[in-house]
Amino acid sequence: MIRVKNLVKHFGDLKAVDGITFTVENGEIFGFLGPNGAGKTTTIRMLSCIIRPTSGNAYLNGYNILDNPMEIRSMVGILTENPCLYERLTPVANLDFFGKLYDIPKTIRATRIDEILEMFDLQDRKFEKVETFSKGMKQKLALARSLLHDPQILFLDEPTSALDPKTAKGVRDYIKKLSEGGDKIIFICTHNLTEAEYLCDRVAVIDHGKIVGIGSPEELSRDIWKGEQVEIAIKNYDSHIEQSLKQLNFIKNFEYQDHILRIDVNDTSKDNPRIVETLVKSGAQIVSVEIKRHSLEDIYLNLVRD
Ligand SMILES: Nc1ncnc2c1ncn2[C@@H]1O[C@H](COP(=O)(O)OP(=O)(O)OP(=O)(O)O)[C@@H](O)[C@H]1O
Ligand SMILES: [Mg+2]
Structure with missing residues (x-):
């Protein structure tokens, strides 16, 4: 050590x-x-x-x-x-x-x-x-x-x-x-x-x-951007699914565009399972779930930019 x-x-x-x-x-x-x-x-x-x-x-x-x-x-x-x-x-x-x-x-x-x-x-x-x-x-x-x-x-x-x-x-x-x-x-x-x-x-x-x-790059990214974003591709997004997401108070923000649902949370490792469970229960057909990662280059440039 x-x-x-x-x-x-x-x-x-x-x-x-x-x-x-x-x-x-x-x-x-x-x-x-x-x-x-x-x-x-x-x-x-x-x-x-x-x-x-x-x-x-x-x-x-x-x-x-x-x-x-x-x-x-x-x-x-x-x-x-x-x-x-x-x-x-x-x-x-x-x-x-x-x-x-x-x-x-x-x-x-x-x-x-x-x-x-x-x-x-x-x-x-x-x-x-x-x-x-x-x-x-x-x-x-x-x-x-x-x-x-x-x-x-x-x-x-x-x-x-x-x-x-x-x-x-x-x-x-x-x-x-x-x-x-x-x-x-x-x-x-x-x-x-x-x-x-x-x-x-x-x-x-x-x-x-x-x-x-x-x-770790994940920790630094979380500190800099105050949270993480998960991208979920869904085939059949509708108002019912939207309503169910609104019930999840740990979600900071979300938007749906071009079949991709983008959700801002604090910690994807804790929050993803609950999001996926909610989506499945409300009938969403999930195609993929991806955590949006900032590269180490993004992190580095942010930290040394001044
Ligand atoms: N022996 C020395 N005498 C005077 N100044 C020194 C000496 N060694 C290093 N410095 C100065 O200390 C600072 C840090 O140098 P250092 O070599 O630790 O940088 P570095 O982060 O390794 O950079 P690089 O990425 O270019 O290798 C620099 O301003 C350098 O000029
Ligand atoms: Mg050196």
Whole structure:
């Protein structure tokens, strides 16, 4: 579990991170979104003990970033914004070096490196110097390095930004698999909102160093638009059905147009069954029921629009 408490980072007069507080539960894929310069990378760097906060603290599985940096560094894996690899070493030498730093025993190390290079499709280049690699290949290798010691908490700063669409999909699927059924935390900064929508259980949106929204996309959408809308396609809408809907006092508003009934409610998960039951009882022939969802892009643009 990650508990961040009033974390602040100043660079001179600039408040890069301006008092953020939030929690990430074990097993979650957590998205950290926000415009360029919002403070995402700075937050990740503080949480993984690369830089110290100006004030505030954060607790990772009980250890805190001020007093327990060594314990935290051994528990987390990090993919930094820039790959930060040793260019004149081969992938194998790079991974072997970092494997030693993470105390992975020699016997396991070679097999683990082999497996991980295989997974990221880097086997045929494993004895070439990293300086000869393309940007995306370096990113894959850096990602491989972040996973080498099977960390409990993984910080990924724009993990797919340099990858081709097929490789990016492979990485996303891998991230999903990695989190399945386990208690790992995967903390991802990304500008790719489709990726965040696909991967993340919850997201936080940070802007000018402050968190402007946090929750699952459904929760954020409910908060912003003060409720949800359900669209029900009905063949035989009539005044009898209309009257029965008027009896439901939890409905905020509804309209029927082009065979679609649009109903505004607070919470579709609670209210939908009651609406459907009422409609069926009043003889409605329901063709489909669909919850109208705002995309994460709509949510993001609403939160950072000012
Ligand atoms: N070492 C540093 N010295 C001075 N200012 C810094 C330093 N690192 C970051 N900053 C500033 O802090 C602010 C937040 O930067 P940060 O890298 O955290 O943004 P970000 O949200 O990761 O942006 P991006 O989406 O572009 O990666 C920016 O204004 C940046 O210029
Ligand atoms: Mg960044």
